[in-house]
Amino acid sequence: DIQMTQSPSSLSASVGDRVTITCRASQSISKYLNWYQQKPGKAPNLLIHAASTLQSGVPSRFSGSGSGTAFTLTISSLQPEDFATYYCQQGYSAPPYTFGQGTKVEIK
Amino acid sequence: EVQVVESGGGLVQPGRSLRLSCSASGFSFGDYAMSWVRQAPGKGLEWVGFIRSKTYGGTPEYAASVEGRFTISRDDSKSIAYLQMNSLKTEDTAVYYCTRGLGRFLEWLPYGMDIWGQGTTVTVSS
Numbered sequence: 001d002i003q004m005t006q007s008p009s010s011l012s013a014s015v016g017d018r019v020t021i022t023c024r025a026s027q028s029i030s031k032y033l034n035w036y037q038q039k040p041g042k043a044p045n046l047l048i049h050a051a052s053t054l055q056s057g058v059p060s061r062f063s064g065s066g067s068g069t070a071f072t073l074t075i076s077s078l079q080p081e082d083f084a085t086y087y088c089q090q091g092y093s094a095p096p097y098t099f100g101q102g103t104k105v106e107i108k
Numbered sequence: 109e110v111q112v113v114e115s116g117g118g119l120v121q122p123g124r125s126l127r128l129s130c131s132a133s134g135f136s137f138g139d140y141a142m143s144w145v146r147q148a149p150g151k152g153l154e155w156v157g158f159i160r161s162k163t164y165g166g167t168p169e170y171a172a173s174v175e176g177r178f179t180i181s182r183d184d185s186k187s188i189a190y191l192q193m194n195s196l197k198t199e200d201t202a203v204y205y206c207t208r209g210l211g212r213f214l215e216w217l218p219y220g221m222d223i224w225g226q227g228t229t230v231t232v233s234s
Contacts, residue, residue, distance in 0.1 A: 001172075034220030036153075043205055043224035044145075044153065050219055087153055091218040096171040097143075099153040 002026050002090050006100035012108040019075040021103045023088035032092040033071045035064055039084045083107055110134035110223055112206045117228030120196055130189040130206030137187035141209035143221055144191050146202035164215045196232045203227040
């Protein structure tokens with residue numbers, strides 16, 4: 001199985017900050033990396049697929065990059081509605097389509 | 109509106125069975141792979157399995173943790189996907205989400221899941 005490791009597990013940031021979350025795969029997954037946002041009590045929401053393609057309706061302050069084993073999710077200017085938990089997920093090989101353990105973005 | 113709605117969750121004793129349903133609307137259900145993802149209380153997301161569209165034989169794939177106990181099926185005439193869960197264990201306690209794979213007529217799910225239901229809670233306890 002491909003293991004996905006996110007860092008950090010949590011972070012505290014202020015509105016307006018630039019935030020970067022890293023996701024590493026245990027082997028190359030090419031560009032097949034997807035990012036989700038989950039708010040408490042809600043279902044996850046797909047933000048980015050194929051490492052860098054923004055889903056329709058997702059604000060442009062979100063961006064993704066990377067290929068192979070190293071990927072990043074960047075929020076260019078953190079907004080109040082962005083405080084949530086973010087998950088990466090590999091779409092390269094299944095079963096299983098593994099998720100990272102999550103990164104909780106909290107208000108400083 | 110494109111949506112999926114889960115039902116069938118509840119409290120069940122260890123070793124018993126439960127069937128979850130996922131009713132889809134607003135899109136051509138038969139064209140998409142459908143997947144189940146679960147989230148144990150206070151934990152992260154765990155992919156459970158998916159079922160391909162009939163274009164690819166409607167065949168399923170499962171996570172090792174549920175292989176042999178869970179079965180995913182679909183009824184395209186009703187736009188419903190099912191998750192049959194047998195021999196339930198306490199560690200199966202979770203919110204179960206039904207999801208749609210991003211992209212029509214795909215054999216696999218390289219681009220993740222773009223439509224999620226609200227989830228249905230399964231509690232396995234004696």
